[in-house]
Amino acid sequence: MRSKKNFILILLGALAAGTAVFFLSVCLGPGGFGIPPEEILRLRLMRALCGAGAGAALAAAGCAYQTVLANPLADPYLLGSSSGAAAGIALLSFFGVSRAGFIYPLTAGICSCLTVAAVLKIAGRSFSKKNIILSGVAVNLFLSAAVIFLISIRKKEFFSVIYFMMGDLGETRPSLVTASLGAAAAGSVFLFAKSRFLNALSTGKTLSRQLGLDYRKESLTALAAASLITGAAVSISGTIGFIGLMAPHIARKFTGSDMRFLMPAAAAAGAVLLMLSDFAAKNILFPQEIPVGVISAMLGAPFFLWIYRK
């Protein structure tokens, strides 16, 4: 009964924080605070929606990666999952596939899954924290080089792809935004439904087996869902680092490790972090824009070092 009350309180708190920042992103601009004219309102709404959705998705994926791999440093960006998705998207752009519907989030999700599988294979059976991160960095570098190679062949996409690799929440095509956010939401709900397994896993592999869970199957399913969510997020936001690392750690401070509470709180924290980063990216040098990935990396890299030293 008590836990249910806590759950509702945390959910309400997370929702309130998310809504407040969403409202701020929409109403606060260079011209001051207030409801902007209709056309600007639509533009800001779309951008805030992309930020909230992508941030929440990256945070949910980060939660799953950190729990399944028992690695507090795991994050879609550091694991190479985001770079895999970006490489898939660069490939579609290279072949001139139109940016509409499910093709982008689906391809990005599949490429993200394949990348995580490769990183884990390279890291070896031990799944040691350092091995996984180092393999992720190596695969990241390889994929970034592959993307640069692709744009070197077709110079037309140069600016778009370079900015995409640094994060860009300016997506305004409704069909792509709907498909990506829909896929990310479905994946996040699926992961939330796996809370029982993820909780058992955080207490140890043996206990989860004693509880009668198929450890291998459940782990792979959770990793695949996290990667598909990452792919969906990347297809509208580009490669944005560290949100999936910071949000679960911040949320854990309030909720503890129970995934039933942690997952929604981390999603809200991810949404808030990304919306705030984007707010800074578009307003610091207004009317010039800084890629949002630059802001998130400036926040996230010191955070990563802090977690690493702990």
Next chain:
Amino acid sequence: MRILLFLSAFVLGSGCARQNAQEGVRIVSLSPAITEIIYAIGAEDKLFGITNHCSWPPEALKTKDSVGDFSFPSIEKITEIQPSLILAAGDGQGKALSRLTNLGYDVRIFQPADIDELFAQITETGRLTGKEKNAAQLVKRMNREMSSIPRIKNKSIFIAVCSKPLICASDKTFLSAVCKKIGFKNISVFKNSYPGVNAEWLMLQKPDYILLTGSSEKEFRALYPYIKKSKIICPENIDMIVRPGPRITRGMMEIYYLAKDAAKKNAE
């Protein structure tokens, strides 16, 4: 004795001829615009290397050796050509140019800020290649063509070099100078040449025209459906507009007529 004198004169003569040939200008062009200028003044026999992007005139790519990419040319290939002069665009070529300068090559950067500087550079290219007369004629012809282009009055323009992310050509670019010459006022006044800008700002600025050089009108309209009032200019041949070369007057003419067409379409 006479035979000996004849033989030595022959050997010395051929030696001198070879020396004269070595002294001839051997140019490598690292800019499509410079390649166009060299062909336009009839100095193509002095041109020994071009980039993969030098697509005009079409025979250039067929007949001249390629040194590779615009930003990352093959230094090995350039060394093999043994140029006496390397002409480059500057922007985006920094690393390659500093390497070539360190290797002792005579590297000159032709990066005109406006039409007057372009004319000065055409004249300089003529001087370097011994085609001063042709260069002067080309400048005269371009001046004549330019004066025949009508001017647009009191209209603002936004030059989008990339639609997503939204990147513009600021007032520091040659493209902006070209638009200014036609009569447009570029709304993008920034320190950087090609900054990324906020779509919200563009909507607030409400420019009369948007010149697209990196995407189609359909693509731009799909990305920014809320920008309705600005008229779109989307030239078919972008190279004529973005390259500071001899075809720029034709490009300016195209911008002018496309602007007129867009205004007419909007009025209907």
